[in-house]
Amino acid sequence: MTIVINTLKENSYNEQILSLLDGKDSHVKITDTKDLVIHHCIGCNVCWLKTPGQCAIKDDYKQIIQQLVSAQNLWLVSDTRYGFIDYRGKRIMDRIMPMLNVNVEIRDGWMRHQLRYHALNVGVIYQGDGDKELLQEWTERCAMNLGGESLGVISLDKTGKEVASCM
Amino acid sequence: MHVIIINGSPRTREFSNTAKIIHSFVKGLEKEIVTYELYSLSNLGEWDSARKAFLTNDKIIFALPMYVDSIPSLILEFLETLQSQVLSTSGIGYISNEEGGGRTLSFILHGGFDEGSQFRLCEKLLKSITIQIGCYYGGCLIKGGSFFLRLFERDKVERMTKPYTKMGISYARHGNFVTPEAKRFTGPECYPWLVRQFTGIFLKLVVNKKFEQFALDWGCYEPLDNKPYAQIK
Numbered sequence: 431m432t433i434v435i436n437t438l439k440e441n442s443y444n445e446q447i448l449s450l451l452d453g454k455d456s457h458v459k460i461t462d463t464k465d466l467v468i469h470h471c472i473g474c475n476v477c478w479l480k481t482p483g484q485c486a487i488k489d490d491y492k493q494i495i496q497q498l499v500s501a502q503n504l505w506l507v508s509d510t511r512y513g514f515i516d517y518r519g520k521r522i523m524d525r526i527m528p529m530l531n532v533n534v535e536i537r538d539g540w541m542r543h544q545l546r547y548h549a550l551n552v553g554v555i556y557q558g559d560g561d562k563e564l565l566q567e568w569t570e571r572c573a574m575n576l577g578g579e580s581l582g583v584i585s586l587d588k589t590g591k592e593v594a595s596c597m
Numbered sequence: 598m599h600v601i602i603i604n605g606s607p608r609t610r611e612f613s614n615t616a617k618i619i620h621s622f623v624k625g626l627e628k629e630i631v632t633y634e635l636y637s638l639s640n641l642g643e644w645d646s647a648r649k650a651f652l653t654n655d656k657i658i659f660a661l662p663m664y665v666d667s668i669p670s671l672i673l674e675f676l677e678t679l680q681s682q683v684l685s686t687s688g689i690g691y692i693s694n695e696e697g698g699g700r701t702l703s704f705i706l707h708g709g710f711d712e713g714s715q716f717r718l719c720e721k722l723l724k725s726i727t728i729q730i731g732c733y734y735g736g737c738l739i740k741g742g743s744f745f746l747r748l749f750e751r752d753k754v755e756r757m758t759k760p761y762t763k764m765g766i767s768y769a770r771h772g773n774f775v776t777p778e779a780k781r782f783t784g785p786e787c788y789p790w791l792v793r794q795f796t797g798i799f800l801k802l803v804v805n806k807k808f809e810q811f812a813l814d815w816g817c818y819e820p821l822d823n824k825p826y827a828q829i830k
Contacts (some may be wrong), residue, residue, distance in 0.1 A: 453665070463753040470607050470669065470670050470671045470674070471664065471669070472607045472608055472609070472639070473606065473607055473608045473664070473669075474608065474612070479808065479811055479815050479821075480815045480816065481819070482812075482820065482822065482825075483823050483824060483825040487621060496826050499827065500826075503754040511673065511676070512673075512726045512729045512730075513725055514725075516672075517670045517672060517673035517674035518669035520664075520665075520667070520669075523665045524669060526665070531798075532812075532821055533805040533821060534709075534804055535800060535801070536800070540715070540801075541710045541711070541796070542651050545714065546823075546824060547824060547826075547827065560828050561725065564725065568667060571718060574710065575665065588795055594628075
């Protein structure tokens with residue numbers, strides 16, 4: 431299953447993204463965060479040390495974690511600032527900590543937290559003036575943290591052609 | 598010299614590892630008779646003052662934990678509001694590549710993992726952001742192994758953070774972290790192969806056992822690898 435988390439303020443790209451993913455994965459679910467209440471991760475470590483796997487912040491992010499548990503692929507759709515994803519997009523990744531557990535291991539040559547569930551592949555679809563090289567490197571790191579592989583980084587502004595070639 | 602220190606940790610100051618690091622760092626500033634103001638982004642009530650201080654001072658340090666190989670979303674939001682305030686306000690400062698006014702932005706970056714290589718991508722991002730908001734890059738003081746600052750007793754925390762006092766003295770003298778001592782402060786970039794093998798064993802036999810004990814201290818009786826949403830699959 432492929433989960434797409436769309437953090438754009440205006441979600442005009444959903445149909446486009448869905449049609450591009452059509453046929454590549456029979457189960458694609460897009461979630462807009464525009465109307466969801468999602469707070470910043472506060473680094474309290476409760477999801478690691480007090481209620482393992484459950485975030486202390488009671489907001490709409492719970493439904494995203496529940497989706498991720500049954501997904502193999504995560505596409506994060508985000509606007510950009512300073513060449514990087516904006517705070518709305520980053521907030522989604524910061525809150526992903528319950529997918530990992532506190533125990534540490536050396537995995538693929540890097541010190542990493544152990545996976546709580548399974549490996550998750552990660553890709554980023556961005557809008558605006560993103561630094562693609564930086565975003566690619568970051569997406570690879572995110573995927574590595576989650577035991578998966580990078581699905582790539584795609585500029586929404588370049589639209590269809592680039593997205594299609596990546597899928 | 599007068600320094601603005603912005604604690605970018607989303608964790609409340611009481612439990613903030615970053616605050617503990619800053620506490621030790623400013624002792625070094627004080628020894629060199631350097632004054633400072635401290636703001637914490639975890640307290641939204643301090644954002645207006647932090648923005649104003651940022652825009653009206655030349656020496657600024659952001660202290661932050663690394664979150665998911667980059668900077669916490671909270672800081673990204675703060676920077677966005679900073680940018681919009683700059684665009685909509687005149688008279689309290691202006692950021693642009695031409696009119697940065699000599700404003701130097703330096704960073705204290707810390708995180709749980711020990712090796713310096715873990716932080717390089719985040720460092721690259723911090724440097725890029727600094728240039729994009731029209732400031733001079735004053736370097737990044739990087740140190741790993743900070744996860745346990747939250748969990749250890751006070752005397753052990755003081756021992757762990759003590760080296761930051763020396764770096765406070767260094768910053769007071771140089772006005773940045775672009776110094777050999779700041780570079781050395783990070784420690785090994787990557788552990789040698791053999792050390793890494795021992796580290797793997799140490800993590801399994803000692804560190805992960807410590808986590809179990811800390812969890813018990815926090816009143817947790819579930820396994821740390823509990824899978825509360827596994828049934829949803």
